[in-house]
Amino acid sequence: FIKPLFKYCTVTDAPDFDPSADAEALYSAMKGIGSDKEAILDLVTSRSNAQRQEVIAAYKSNFGKDLIDDLKYELTGKFERLIVSLMRTPAYHDAKEIHDAVKGAGTNERCLIEVMASRTNQQMHDMVAAYKDAYGSDIEEDIIADTSGHFKKMLIVLLQGTRDESGVVDADLVEQDAQDLYAAGEEQWGTDEAKFIMILGNRSVTHLRMVFDAYEKIAEVSIEDSIKSELSGDFERLMLAVVQCIRSVPMFYAKRLYKSMKGLGTADNTLIRIMISRSEIDMLDIRECFRLRYETSLYNMIKDDTSGDYKRTLLNLCGGDDDLAGEFFPEAAQIAYKMWELSAMTKVQLRPTLRPAASFDPAADAQALRKAMKGFGTDEDAIIDIVAQRSNTQRQEIRQTFKSLLGRDLMKDLKSELSKNLERLIIGLMLTPAEFDAKMMRKAMEGAGTDEHALIEILVTRSNEEIHAMNAAYQNAYKKSLEEAIQSDTSGHFCRILVSLVQGAREEGPADVERADADAQVIYCLTLIELADACNAESDDMEMKFMSILCTRSFPHLRRVFQEFVRCTNKDIEQIVKKEMSGDVKNAFYAIGNSCLFLYHSMLTDDRALIRIMVSRCEVDLFNIRKEFKETHDVSLHEFIQVETMIVSRSARLLTLLFGVFGFSSHLCVSVEFFFVLFFFVSWPLS
Numbered sequence: 001f002i003k004p005l006f007k008y009c010t011v012t013d014a015p016d017f018d019p020s021a022d023a024e025a026l027y028s029a030m031k032g033i034g035s036d037k038e039a040i041l042d043l044v045t046s047r048s049n050a051q052r053q054e055v056i057a058a059y060k061s062n063f064g065k066d067l068i069d070d071l072k073y074e075l076t077g078k079f080e081r082l083i084v085s086l087m088r089t090p091a092y093h094d095a096k097e098i099h100d101a102v103k104g105a106g107t108n109e110r111c112l113i114e115v116m117a118s119r120t121n122q123q124m125h126d127m128v129a130a131y132k133d134a135y136g137s138d139i140e141e142d143i144i145a146d147t148s149g150h151f152k153k154m155l156i157v158l159l160q161g162t163r164d165e166s167g168v169v170d171a172d173l174v175e176q177d178a179q180d181l182y183a184a185g186e187e188q189w190g191t192d193e194a195k196f197i198m199i200l201g202n203r204s205v206t207h208l209r210m211v212f213d214a215y216e217k218i219a220e221v222s223i224e225d226s227i228k229s230e231l232s233g234d235f236e237r238l239m240l241a242v243v244q245c246i247r248s249v250p251m252f253y254a255k256r257l258y259k260s261m262k263g264l265g266t267a268d269n270t271l272i273r274i275m276i277s278r279s280e281i282d283m284l285d286i287r288e289c290f291r292l293r294y295e296t297s298l299y300n301m302i303k304d305d306t307s308g309d310y311k312r313t314l315l316n317l318c319g320g321d322d323d324l325a326g327e328f329f330p331e332a333a334q335i336a337y338k339m340w341e342l343s344a345m346t347k348v349q350l351r352p353t354l355r356p357a358a359s360f361d362p363a364a365d366a367q368a369l370r371k372a373m374k375g376f377g378t379d380e381d382a383i384i385d386i387v388a389q390r391s392n393t394q395r396q397e398i399r400q401t402f403k404s405l406l407g408r409d410l411m412k413d414l415k416s417e418l419s420k421n422l423e424r425l426i427i428g429l430m431l432t433p434a435e436f437d438a439k440m441m442r443k444a445m446e447g448a449g450t451d452e453h454a455l456i457e458i459l460v461t462r463s464n465e466e467i468h469a470m471n472a473a474y475q476n477a478y479k480k481s482l483e484e485a486i487q488s489d490t491s492g493h494f495c496r497i498l499v500s501l502v503q504g505a506r507e508e509g510p511a512d513v514e515r516a517d518a519d520a521q522v523i524y525c526l527t528l529i530e531l532a533d534a535c536n537a538e539s540d541d542m543e544m545k546f547m548s549i550l551c552t553r554s555f556p557h558l559r560r561v562f563q564e565f566v567r568c569t570n571k572d573i574e575q576i577v578k579k580e581m582s583g584d585v586k587n588a589f590y591a592i593g594n595s596c597l598f599l600y601h602s603m604l605t606d607d608r609a610l611i612r613i614m615v616s617r618c619e620v621d622l623f624n625i626r627k628e629f630k631e632t633h634d635v636s637l638h639e640f641i642q643v644e645t646m647i648v649s650r651s652a653r654l655l656t657l658l659f660g661v662f663g664f665s666s667h668l669c670v671s672v673e674f675f676f677v678l679f680f681f682v683s684w685p686l687s
Helices: 019-030 037-045 049-063 067-074 077-087 090-102 109-118 121-135 139-146 149-159 171-184 193-202 205-219 223-230 233-247 249-261 268-278 283-294 298-305 308-318 330-345 362-373 380-387 392-406 410-417 420-430 433-445 452-461 464-478 482-489 492-502 513-531 537-552 555-569 573-580 583-596 607-617 622-633 637-644 650-659 672-682
Strands: none
Touching: 019 037, 019 049, 019 067, 037 077, 037 308, 049 067, 049 077, 067 077, 077 268, 077 308, 090 109, 090 121, 090 139, 090 268, 109 149, 109 233, 109 249, 109 268, 121 139, 121 149, 139 149, 149 193, 149 233, 171 193, 171 205, 193 205, 193 233, 205 223, 205 233, 223 233, 233 249, 249 268, 249 283, 249 298, 268 283, 268 308, 283 298, 283 308, 298 308, 362 380, 362 392, 362 410, 380 420, 392 410, 392 420, 410 420, 420 607, 433 452, 433 464, 433 482, 433 607, 452 492, 452 607, 464 482, 464 492, 482 492, 492 537, 513 537, 513 555, 537 555, 555 573, 607 622, 622 637
């Protein structure tokens, strides 16, 4: 079902290649004072590695000099490292990377893991020979001398380059291996690491993919989750890398590239190593996997994270900006298809992080809250301890008991005693879910401007029942229907989308495979009309059908639709939405797509959004959101909140306590007390 492409790389043989002319051009670029770096990088990145070897030979033959030595002399820094590395053969480049990783002070385990987990048998054999030739020592002996334990054993197994590449799969052996892995880990106390090493280090890629599926059925957890729970340290990281490469080498490298550039600083050695080693193998697929996972192109991330001639060289190796494209390359198309297939089949068990408190006494809680707010000052910690550890139903009992026992309105007392984000968060927790949603919708539309992101987030992620309850709460609180408020504050297609969603009429059954195919065809026809720039009745009719599909079909059905869309068109639905739509309409449809994949974490955009999501999801699926957040951002939501609310001194803490606010790193503004409330919600589910 995938449109065939014959080249997955970005660097290929240059046509009309003349090694002597290239050697002359490079000599001229380095002659005299200074060097023409642009000429060097343009020539080197537009030749294949085999052609570069011919240029090296022609350079020595014509000028009696070593080209690599001249390049090292003329160039400096990261640019020199990159250009010189491009001039080595793949085997000698890998050999140097391994040599640098094990020699000198310390060991670069991450480099060892990346190279050893991802190379084919032939690449391993070539690297071993190149290492011996270049350094006069045995690569296996050097690795043994510099590593230890099960990590060392797995590296040596991989180094042999003996993985089965026959492509033959024995169904009985698949089941046996899956059972053996389960018995070696999840089923027993302790772990039989040797069994993991033997199976993951020797079985074929096709075989292991089937083993992983069979394992998940037996263990009811993924092989990755088992490795994380059973293994540790560098051995764990190596085994996870092997599993990732078995599943998809391009996705493995997409993740490595992202980690090399995210945050402060750039892991240039990793970036250089990957861009060089994959530019003539599967860079197109890596680019597409990168876009699929991180919603931005590799090209743009490199452009934003590097500079100068170094940047230009990397961009040449990257080969193009996928944010300008809408089609998948083969490997990424298969990943996208599988992703939608798995999401359509998976039944997600929603897991909250906040549960009802045991031995609940509403009268005692009401008295404790009153005590915390009496007299001079307010005991915010006491308020947090109670409110953040009671379910919403229990909080409503506390509200009622507070009034019956003390004759006071708890909400008014809290508002008068608290301020800023802490007040917003505590008051939000004390409202019923329907009242809270109604208030958030009101806040999004009142005053100058509209918070379209809040409107989208709430309406896209709520069930029909929750939307109906919100409508009733809005009518009761503001004496106006929510639909009327939306119509008076928004317009055009965006208004129609919101009005459709606020009806709470989304289908709730499973996917209809036959209708999913028809719906995918409707979306495809719309893209053809948009690409033809047609502005007519047919275009309007197709847009209405598209809106109807996204706003009324069940999420399981939409997952199947998006899967069929990939199968039929080889296109990325998210990129279609990005390219063919704009503004709030694009954001709304994009949010619907994210909700199909449970990506609520993508809506954590500012402090109000953080409050909305923490309050509304803590008793629904915040545990699931935490997991998605960790997998996508490679940091836990807990760590994110801790790091982003860090206080650097006691004086700062005192000022923070006095003023109740300090800055999140870019957009967020959060008080210390607010942080502690959030901490409760992202901690393990309360017993």
